[in-house]
Amino acid sequence: xxxxxxxxxxxxxxxxxxxxxxxxxxxxxxxxxxxxxxxxxxxxxxxxxxx
Numbered sequence: 001x002x003x004x005x006x007x008x009x010x011x012x013x014x015x016x017x018x019x020x021x022x023x024x025x026x027x028x029x030x031x032x033x034x035x036x037x038x039x040x041x042x043x044x045x046x047x048x049x050x051x
């Protein structure tokens with residue numbers, strides 16, 4: 001675990017990564033839709049507070 005860090009953050013995809021991060025204690029902060037090469041991708045900004 002990084003010393004001095006109060007939280008971890010990530011941007012997780014809807015289908016695969018979000019459930020895995022939630023199982024590790026991350027929570028959703030915001031939903032996002034981004035455009036890449038003409039495609040729209042849904043993802044979630046997530047964080048885990050370190051204690």
